[in-house]
Amino acid sequence: MTRIGVVVFPGSNCEYDAASAVTQLGAEAQFIWHSESDLSGFDGIILPGGFAHGDYLRPGALARFSPVMEAVARYAADGGPVLGICNGFQVLAEAGLLPGALQKNRGLTFLSESTTIIVVSTTSVLTRNATKGQELVVPINHFSGAYTCDDATYDALVANGQIVLRYKDNPNGSRDDVAGVANEAGNVVGLMPHPERAMSTLLGSADGRILLESFVGVKAPTGAGSSR
Amino acid sequence: MNYNVIVDVTLRKGIADPEGSTIERALPALGFTGVSNVHAGKSFRFDVEASDESAALEKATALAERLLSNPVIEDANARLAEEA
Numbered sequence: 001m002t003r004i005g006v007v008v009f010p011g012s013n014c015e016y017d018a019a020s021a022v023t024q025l026g027a028e029a030q031f032i033w034h035s036e037s038d039l040s041g042f043d044g045i046i047l048p049g050g051f052a053h054g055d056y057l058r059p060g061a062l063a064r065f066s067p068v069m070e071a072v073a074r075y076a077a078d079g080g081p082v083l084g085i086c087n088g089f090q091v092l093a094e095a096g097l098l099p100g101a102l103q104k105n106r107g108l109t110f111l112s113e114s115t116t117i118i119v120v121s122t123t124s125v126l127t128r129n130a131t132k133g134q135e136l137v138v139p140i141n142h143f144s145g146a147y148t149c150d151d152a153t154y155d156a157l158v159a160n161g162q163i164v165l166r167y168k169d170n171p172n173g174s175r176d177d178v179a180g181v182a183n184e185a186g187n188v189v190g191l192m193p194h195p196e197r198a199m200s201t202l203l204g205s206a207d208g209r210i211l212l213e214s215f216v217g218v219k220a221p222t223g224a225g226s227s228r
Numbered sequence: 229m230n231y232n233v234i235v236d237v238t239l240r241k242g243i244a245d246p247e248g249s250t251i252e253r254a255l256p257a258l259g260f261t262g263v264s265n266v267h268a269g270k271s272f273r274f275d276v277e278a279s280d281e282s283a284a285l286e287k288a289t290a291l292a293e294r295l296l297s298n299p300v301i302e303d304a305n306a307r308l309a310e311e312a
Contacts, residue, residue: 100300
């Protein structure tokens, strides 16, 4: 059975939603406390939403120094699939595992609403089952979600297909509507929208499923994340 | 000895500063005209144990770059506080 690790920092609050979503897709979810350092045996790692370490200083600024992040970096370097949702995306950006940074929303308001995102690239672990141009309705829930990076980084992201998702109607001032980005290899992805909260039409949308199905369907290379 | 250090963290040039521009837009309504180029940032103040001033600043700069700022979007500047 596919085993997905869900990292729990002090202040994470979407870990149960993430675990529930991957369980609904037939995988097994296991929580990983932020002080742990061995990620061997996992087929994928999710950094969930929330307010890790209270979001003090900057979102993700303290969480990136949690012991588990060294293990996440090793796991990612070994090709293991890593997904950062919302606060998890902020942590991955602070840790340098994804390019760019997330700033306070244009308008300085906390946004909690449904958004439409467009699939830009299907080479990442999050979008490989989706279709280019596909529109997905997925909620957002953040204060610091405006993606930013310098011009050289942006050009490289476009050239390499690392911009994975864009907003249809930019809600937060993200550079060129960016909603999600991947690393160069495509095995580390971060996005501000919450696919784990779009798992059922009864609750508004089931469009998150195709994203998480893609992620859960990827297997980590053997030995990824083992301590050494 | 202990040196009292101030670190200012500001957004890099060209990075959108929604706080700064919101403050700037609010000022005329309060009667403060002729104020422009408003930028918002953060300030940190702490004591550093070091052998001399330059060693204290070096340490403060290193920790400012590693933790207090995100070099992708922010600049950090360390300076010694005025004698109290």
